[in-house]
Amino acid sequence: MISRLLLEAIMELHHPVFQLKDLSHLWHSTIGIEKESLRLKQDGSLSEYPHSTEWGKRTQQPYIQTDFADSQLELITPPVYSAKEARKWLSATHQLVQDTITTQHDDELIWPFSSPGLLPDDVSSIKIAQLENENEYNYRAYLAEVYGKPVQLLCGIHYNFQINPALIEEKVADFNPNLSIKEVTNDLYLTLGRNYLRYRWLLTYFLGAAPYIADNYSTELYGSPKEKAMRSFRQSQYGYNNDEDVSISYASLEAFVSDVEKAVANGQLLLEKELYRDVRFRGQDRYRDLINNGIKYIEFRNFDLNPFDPYGITETDTDFIKLFILTMLFLPQVEKDEEVELGNIMNHVIASNEAHAALPYLAEGEKLVDAMLLVARALDEQQLMNGYFENLVTDKRQQLYHPELTIAGKLVTIIEKEAQAMNKPAENHFLAFGLNLARQHKETYLERDYNLHGFENYEISTQNVLKHAIKAGIKIEEIDPTENLLKFTYNGHSELVKNANMTSLDTQISYFVMENKVATKKVLAQNGIRVPAGNSFTSFEEAARYFPLINFEQFVVKPKNTNYGLGISIFKTFPSRENYEEALQIAFAEDNTVLLEAFMPGTELRFYVQNNNVEAICERQAAQVKGDGHSTVSELIDVVNSNPLRGDNHRSPLVNIGKGRLEQLQLTSQNLTLDSIPEEGQVVYLRENSNISTGGIAIDRTDEVHDDYKRIAIQSAQFLGANFCGVDLIIKDYTQPIVEEADYGVIEANFNPAMMIHLFPGVGQARPLGKAALKQLFPEAPLD
Structure with missing residues (x-):
């Protein structure tokens, strides 16, 4: 044959x-x-x-x-x-x-x-x-x-x-x-x-x-x-x-088309696609x-x-x-x-x-x-x-x-x-x-339902937006996966989106203001929003010389421009000069300007603001382990990091707890090392800052926070000109209304606010922020 x-x-x-x-x-x-x-x-x-x-x-x-x-x-x-x-x-x-x-x-x-x-x-x-x-x-x-x-x-x-x-x-x-x-x-x-x-x-x-x-x-x-x-x-x-009587020639395209049309005309096929x-x-x-x-x-x-x-x-x-x-x-x-x-x-x-x-x-x-x-x-x-x-x-x-x-x-x-x-x-x-x-x-x-299978190379918040886009029938074009940059199109309407919520709805000047922590504080303070007192330094030597002048018993050292909590050190007891200077080195490694701010006591909450509305609020707790009486701190960290929801590079809902300089510095303030064996039930903090990106966990508080603080968060976003904004507040009692100015303080505002901490809280209700972002971008799409 x-x-x-x-x-x-x-x-x-x-x-x-x-x-x-x-x-x-x-x-x-x-x-x-x-x-x-x-x-x-x-x-x-x-x-x-x-x-x-x-x-x-x-x-x-x-x-x-x-x-x-x-x-x-x-x-x-x-x-x-x-x-x-x-x-x-x-x-x-x-x-x-x-x-x-x-x-x-x-x-x-x-x-x-x-x-x-x-x-x-x-x-x-x-x-x-x-x-x-x-x-x-x-x-x-x-x-x-x-x-x-x-x-x-x-x-x-x-x-x-x-x-x-x-x-x-x-x-x-x-x-x-x-x-x-x-x-x-x-x-x-x-x-x-x-x-x-x-x-x-x-x-x-x-x-x-x-x-x-x-x-x-x-x-x-x-x-x-x-x-x-x-x-x-x-x-x-x-x-x-098809019925054997349906005879179609493939000798030429003209012959093929003619035979199909004849089959339809003769009633052998109802429509051409029945072939x-x-x-x-x-x-x-x-x-x-x-x-x-x-x-x-x-x-x-x-x-x-x-x-x-x-x-x-x-x-x-x-x-x-x-x-x-x-x-x-x-x-x-x-x-x-x-x-x-x-x-x-x-x-x-x-x-x-x-x-x-x-x-x-x-x-x-x-x-x-x-x-x-x-x-x-x-x-x-x-x-x-x-x-x-x-x-x-x-x-x-x-x-x-x-x-x-x-x-x-x-x-x-x-x-x-x-x-x-x-x-x-x-x-x-x-x-x-x-x-x-x-x-x-x-x-x-x-399996791994927090990921969008096949798209794991994107950070998790972007994966969540992608999930809702595919379900709603919004077309997706990957412009640059390494930068989490996508193009979405629905019924002829297109939008570019980077990192889940960086969109045309926000301006470049809003981005620059929030990237600069000094500028953020000035803009908010000028509009009557309470922010922590402090100072800024452009060199290590200048900041180190300022040590005798610090008049805060508790304070924070952090880079002017930072995300994910990088380079931040918090001192709740006055540190030694050596520890202070190490914190400065860590902060200057992230930026050429470093801030020293008064530490505000209270509960720190992250408000996720979108389009003049608070979509989610969470309390972030710092990276921590609990002693069992026989394991070292290092071993306890390994146990916590074995959680399948934890990972590195922001590809998992929770981030692994590290064992680096900042963690060891925090242990020193508790008279501990990685080799110490905490008592059973003893809580050991590995970071003072509560960022999820440094190993912390989130607790959803959206339905518990008084509306006064939601109003402050919305106003902060408005003053910064932001559609999407993460506003961090320190609040004495978030269930009670504001009585005096000292009841709260805005310590930070962030462009491109993290969705992940609200999508996958350690405790409480998840908030569908990816869907909310798409609903604002594509109100005509079926996202309800």
């Missing part, structure tokens, strides 16, 4: 437009994944809960959608350049979906197989997606009537691919200057589509993963399956297929527009969900598919519809074969893999990948001879073994096996 042209192609891969030296640029083509999955109850039956309103309006939601049924999820990545990026988006959307359905119902799972494991006895009860667009709903009702509802529940992966347009533009002039970019692009995609349809059976062999299906699965069009361990029910004759083929040409609303305006990308639809993977497709298989697509570009052109039809027949044969059956097209499979190896080696050499791509292919090559190593083969082996141990048929164990995998995947989706 191997064509002569294929054999010749293995000797020297070629293409009329591209050369092998262009592979690096071709690899820079974009991909996108659309992953369908069923929502189930714990017993495996379809969920009866509606598609959650927490996921925004479906007409404006680019990431979380439904397919045919209301319980049928479709999770979508944006166009990305790498498998790693695609997986990042899939992991985020799975986490958010599972978090929502767990919070709302606590009894839903995401089914990991393409084929349903359990169907209702009355399949008419399967609920069609409840869409706002009446035409879309009616179209799904038509599909249910013509094809039956069960077949619509078959789920899979759609793999979108766009050839690097910059490369096409570069190559057109060399190829044929008389042809337009649109004409060359259309021809490239049509050729790619034909070749893919001819040889896609190899991907079905490697990646087919639907050997079992619900016992009562049937369709009016194709009847009931006869065998119970096919490689892929979804890709077989029992899957979703179900493993290749779709995309980028325009109507197929006729592809001729006029050009194909933008191509969609490949022949992939089962890999149930072993929580996201339905592994990173390596995502790369393998892309490598296969590139190889298709370099094979000789499949020109005749007969060759395309041969590919369809071969694909059905592979899909319908037993999962452990020997490959019937071994010789052609070997030649295709040989062609992929040539492409893989060229890519490895060009991208310095140290054999990565070659290993992708050689790993799959073993499966040509060992079908039990394919995904379907592994599934059948495991399920049959488990079923045999329980003395029951394998097909009867399919549901239980799938539910067990679904529960394991649920744990994966929900």
Whole structure:
């Protein structure tokens, strides 16, 4: 069955437009994944809960959608350049979906197989997606009537691919200057589509993963399956297929469009999108527009969900598919519809074969893999990948001879073994096996719920904003992940956001004033806000000489410009000159101006102000450990730091307690060292300042603080010209109103105030500040 042209192609891969030296640029083509999955109850039956309103309006939601049924999820990545990026988006959307359905119902799972494991006895009860667009709903009702509802529940992966347009533009002039970019692009995609349809059976062999299906699965069009361990029910004759009378030519784009339009005109198809083929040409609303305006990308639809993977497709298989697509570009052109039809027949044969059956097209499979190896080696050499791509292919090559190593083969082996141990048929164990995998995947989706999975490189407050943006259907563009700089867009309205709440709502002068602690104090004092008395110094020598003049028994030494509590030392008893000078050195290491301020007694509270409203208040307690009578301070710190919520670099809700100079200085004031063993119950403070960023914890006080202090915080933000502002107050009794000026003092105000301490308080209610920020930026978005 191997064509002569294929054999010749293995000797020297070629293409009329591209050369092998262009592979690096071709690899820079974009991909996108659309992953369908069923929502189930714990017993495996379809969920009866509606598609959650927490996921925004479906007409404006680019990431979380439904397919045919209301319980049928479709999770979508944006166009990305790498498998790693695609997986990042899939992991985020799975986490958010599972978090929502767990919070709302606590009894839903995401089914990991393409084929349903359990169907209702009355399949008419399967609920069609409840869409706002009446035409879309009616179209799904038509599909249910013509094809039956069960077949619509078959789920899979759609793999979108766009050839690097910059490369096409570069190559057109060399190829044929008389042809337009649109004409060359259309021809490239049509050729790619034909070749893919001819040889896609190899991907079905490697990646087919639907050997079992619900016992009562049937369709009016194709009847009931006869065998119970096919490689892929979804890709077989029992899957979703148009009537055999629907004949579509791929000889040219004009012929393809004409045949689709005829099928619609003749009533064979209701709409153009009813054409179900493993290749779709995309980028325009109507197929006729592809001729006029050009194909933008191509969609490949022949992939089962890999149930072993929580996201339905592994990173390596995502790369393998892309490598296969590139190889298709370099094979000789499949020109005749007969060759395309041969590919369809071969694909059905592979899909319908037993999962452990020997490959019937071994010789052609070997030649295709040989062609992929040539492409893989060229890519490895060009991208310095140290054999990565070659290993992708050689790993799959073993499966040509060992079908039990394919995904379907592994599934059948495991399920049959488990079923045999329980003395029951394998097909009867399919549901239980799938539910067990679904529960394991649920744990994966929900672990480290404080993070947004895939986006852990952002600081946690930014991750929280991202969570709410994805749920609401606000599009996200990563401008500079290393700087936490993002672009959000909803319905044509765009906003730039840095570090969660640095936005166009604040001015640059507000930023500069709050960055400068001296300026902050002056502005607030001039407007009648009480601030601590003190002095500032621009050199260590000047500050050191001031020591005899200090007239505060308790005082604070801190850099003029600081965040996260860096460089701050607090003395509640008058220090020695040596300790004072060490505090100065620590502060001057952070800035060239240092402040000395009177220490204000009372409870320190952080007020999070946004848009003239106090959204959250917390009390921050300094980093501390409690003695057990036998562990050293150092060992106690290690125990506290073992909390999974603690970490470094502001990527965790709580920050590890350090053992550095500041911590040791604080221990000295308590006559302790890291090697001291505190008594049982003795509280040992490692920092005097209460910043969470230096190991402290937060206690939510939002509902306990008297409105007088909220008013002071709001006024402080207004005087500083800030929309987002963190205002730190020292208050004698925050539950009582202000009686005299000494009842409070504003010790600091911060631009880009930390959300994390309010999102993840050690004690008390979490406050949804990420959602609040987005609601102000995008009042039109569904964020309620």
